[in-house]
Amino acid sequence: MSALTGVLYAALVAYLGGWYVGRWSGNFALLLFILTAVTMLYWLAERFHFAPARRAAAQNLVDNDAKRRENLAAQGISRVDGDIEPARQQILQQPWWLDWTAGLFPVILVVFLLRSFLFEPFKIPSGSMVPTLLVGDLILVNKFHYGIRLPVINKKIVSNHDVQRGDVMVFRYPEDPSTDFIKRVAGIPGDEVSYVNQKLYINGQLAPTQPQGNFYDEDARVYRQRFLEKLGAKEHQILVEPNAQRYFRADRADGPFPFSENCRYSLEGVTCKVPAGHYFMLGDNRDNSRDSRFWGFVPDENIVGKAFMVWMNFGNLKRIGTFFD
Template sequence: MNFALILFVLLVITGVLYAVDILKFRKLRAKDSKEPLWVEWGASFFPVILIVFVLRSFLFEPFKIPSGSMIPTLLVGDFILVNKFTYGIRLPVINKKIIDINSPQRGDVMVFRYPEDPSLDYIKRVVGLPGDTVAYQNKKLTINGVAVPTQKVSDYLHHERLYYSEQFQEKLGNVEHHALNDADAPAFIPDAARFPHRENCTYNAAGVICKVPEGHYFMMGDNRDNSRDSRAWGFVPEENIVGKAFFIWLNFSDIGRIGSFK
């Protein structure tokens, strides 16, 4: 469901009703007369829909985390806010950038339109920038031939299924975060698709090595063995970017997680 398009259509309809009422019919109504239904249920909603549309399109948009691909940073059920203007101002619905502000940086947690189905929004961490060579071999991450700094920390307990994953503190760019690996999961990528610029990637028994094309980004989930990401479906084009995730504002199962994400 394209909620942005639905909101835009509602904005246009209620805006037309609001304008017609203000410019013509309100002047003809007696002061004490009751507003007709089309005004009460149509035009009167225009200011509210306008505020929601502007906030959601240009400032902040809420998302709910649907899967465990970003564990331990983000958990299933986290409600997050996404900054829509960090990477530039975009026209709503068509998502075309009209004002350039910043570019995604390594380590950012970014929401984007899934390349295989742009009607879906995905969230992953930015690992590779345009021009980077990203290698994920035997579960070790290197960028442009330099190993990403990691440090082993205590294992992570998945409470919903009661098993442990190896946990590492990793530094991507200026961002420190935790990532998970499952010791018994294979290193190779079993389900790589045929995606644009696939010739930039080399797959082997140890994993994958990719050269990121210009105007694209290489994304990975923090739950490395339970995330289908750029290793499988390829690069995220710049035009698919939605915004930068920056804040957990609600989790019904764990109120203590509010504000814990950075």
């Protein structure tokens, strides 16, 4: 068992190493599920086989020592050398391969349950959601806000709140479901969403905006125009570059996106009718975001959860505790 455990740990290290250096894409949810299952098997084996066997062996040692002392006492020998307690403790001691598997099961199980059904942490890798979210923000995502989903397969089994326009949502990227993306919900099923001449229209109605002055983008080292935009009952800040390219085209890597016939592209922008069970997503950094304008709609089964708080940013501690819609 120790050799098998060593092989399993070597495979885990190799997998994580390749994931870290970009040799392959990782599915952390699947990895955590496998770790939970494997450590549970070790935990069950320890609880119902290995631990009882060690206790039986230790008790056998104690019984044999007691018999030996009893026999010696019958021969008139009352003083017997030898303390078996160190040997008994050594027999009862859990071997390393159980300590690093069965011993970790409760911790891994708690992490798996919390991450799968309650909250999951994410790191913001790009500036597509500036100024709401900055590069390096570590955020928390509410996994049960939109409903309870089974881990790994992401199948919804219990519904909760409906997705609302203006929600900041984490989802599996339609072009590569092993990658998680974060954008703002601009259109829900049945909406007609237009982004024309750098203005957003929902069902023919212009989304109200108010100028908020310039915003200095520290990563790009440029100033951008900032506006307060209102989607439904929610207000949030967006960035717009007046001189940016305004022409969009579908450029999904794996070909035309599902329901691409629902979208019309022109020199002024794009207009899409959101199909049932899908959502139209936009980045708050409107001219520096690759979103539904390019790769299409996000299906409901790709939803991960609703982002709601920055819990850490090692480069800007003032960001800690920032809540957002």
